[in-house]
Amino acid sequence: MTLAVRIAGVVKRFGNHTAVDDLSFEVPTGVIYGVLGPNGAGKSTTLRMMNDIIAPDAGTIELFGALPPGGAAAQRIGFLPEERGLYPKMPVGEMIAFFGELRGLTAADARARARAWLERLGLGQWEKNKVQDLSKGMQQKVQFASALIHEPELVILDEPWSGLDPINADVLREVVHELRDAGKTVLFSTHQMEQAEKICEQICIIARGKKVLDGGLAAIKRAAAEEGRVVLGFRDEAAAVAAAPVLADAALVLPPPVDHALDREVQLAAGVEAQRLLLALVGAGVALRRFDVVTPSLHDIFVERVGREQAEVAARHDAVR
């Protein structure tokens, strides 16, 4: 499989601050890839380097196999920057066509495509209006059209969901799926884990400019599920009481606080599979209403991993002091 993006050992410093620190990841062609991280993690800086807006201090960025950022690669990329910007005084259709021409389309082609995009986004009758006459939501759609008019092979979206209402957020997800179905690669950054979880096939979580983990979303979640949290639901008080001795077994379950709630979440002891707990409970005659192996949400994984990372960094800081 060819790579749409290959980033290897990239470093970017601003003064004394290292925004991106020895970052490496690979984005295969034709996937939806999420770069996730808290604010200030270096996501935007990384995306800007892919677009040749700034140059890395060290490391390499390769696009479409062998191209450096900018130049010939730029015409095959669609970019939506974090800071959105349009020309307020330009007619909408002309402005979208303008960005198409900048990405190498002929004037006639750009005009035709701009019209088609506006129709598709339900803004057909606004073609001749100035950008400043549009509502904020409409301007966002125009911004997407401007980034996508030249049918780029690689679409880079920096925080695309920020400021979108739920309906437009759904529209954006649809567009991203369509792009992927058409064989394009979509790479975006976000700190909104719910959006990323719904749409990403692969992710890379970064914090403080460093990679925390990357890989397929499904595999990452499966790995996290094996870390063993189970939700139990008892049919009645009696069942809860009957379960107490089983749950008190430290070899099976990490010591829980003593309580008799009918719904409870427990943490399995290291190396214990959920199956064994289920067998033990059934063997003790506990009447169960529910037995769920918790699959952690991306949000949980993110908080857990990034939180740990930041805790470690803080610890290192303290150690140095």
Added chain:
Amino acid sequence: MTAPRRAGRPDWLVIARREFLERVRSPWFIVVTLLGPVLMVATIVLPALIGRTVDNSARVQVVDRSPTHQVGPAVVVALGVLKWKAELAPAPDDEVALRKRVADDQIDGFLVIPPEAPAGGTVTYQGRNAANAMAMAILAQVVTQVTQALRARAAGVPDDQLASVLAPVPFAATQPTGEAGGSSGMAVMIVGYAAMLILYMAIILYAVNVLRSVVQEKTNRVVEIMVAAAKPRALMLGKILGVGAVGLVQVAVWVGMAMLSMKYRGELLGVFGVEAGNWNVPSLRAIDVAVVLVYFVLGYFFYAAMYAAVGAMVSSDQEAQQVQTPVAMLLVVPVLCVQLVASAPRSGAARALTLVPFSSPVLMPMRWLLGGASIGELLLSMAILVASTVVVARVAAKIYRVGILMYGKRPSMRELWRWMRY
């Protein structure tokens, strides 16, 4: 880096076209293009018209200390003919009282004829209208004529010959233009000044326009997409060319209007109820128009590149105002030196000012129109301007490339130096 293969127009042209269309379509462009010359003419004609209607006459008292007491009464009579309120001072030796009368607004001022008059001495005037050049010229002329008449009479010139002795001498200055008759020096000067003013206004107007356009792209953040799609160099070039094309259209319209109004000046002035007079207006040759247009294009490029760099260094319009001042001074100082070129187009100072690239765009066309520059000097001045524009544009492009993505802090001189060496 391999050159991108593409079907459409090059980036700089796409950008230049956008900048051009956005401006030309704005209603303001049409208003300024059509009204600009009207305003320019108004700034020259209106003061003259107002000046003509202003009443320069004043209330004056005359203190006559001459032994014969002939000068004072004659001055009073002559001023009376000009509708001035003039009389002999009632208490001639009391200057304090006279000053008090001026302070109390009973009179505008008083004239003192010295004891040596009419043979010698200095006539003095003290008054609140002493700064009114027009009134003082009238007063001086009246005093001179009266005194000269008395001197002539004392020398025995008969009264009937006096008028012919004192008759004014008509005087006319013309500039040789290679054509029969030449044109009046005054008219040549006016055309020279007009060219200087048009160039100064157009260059500063459009160079500042480039600056504002750069700052606007920064403040509405569109610059990020632009830089992702095009090289900063293409961005700067496209912007300067697009805005410059608008300026060229405007200057061409203005020059055209100026030439038309020269041709039909009789009819035009008739509308204002003024007679055209028999001025010999210089006919502008094609080369003269070409010189003005070439210096506009070169001067504009020279200054627009600097302004683009200034725009890239700042992040708001207010900040731009401060930082552009030194650059603006480079163009304002030559305008202040205009008199050096106007009065002595062949002097060393004029030669230097029209070779230095900061001042040559506004001063060389004037010097050329005044006939003070040879073809050789013209070509040398253009060559220097072209060479310095190339240097300035290169440096500006480097500052632009780095600065355009900076927000917030303005760069120090040291940082600027580093940007240039990237």
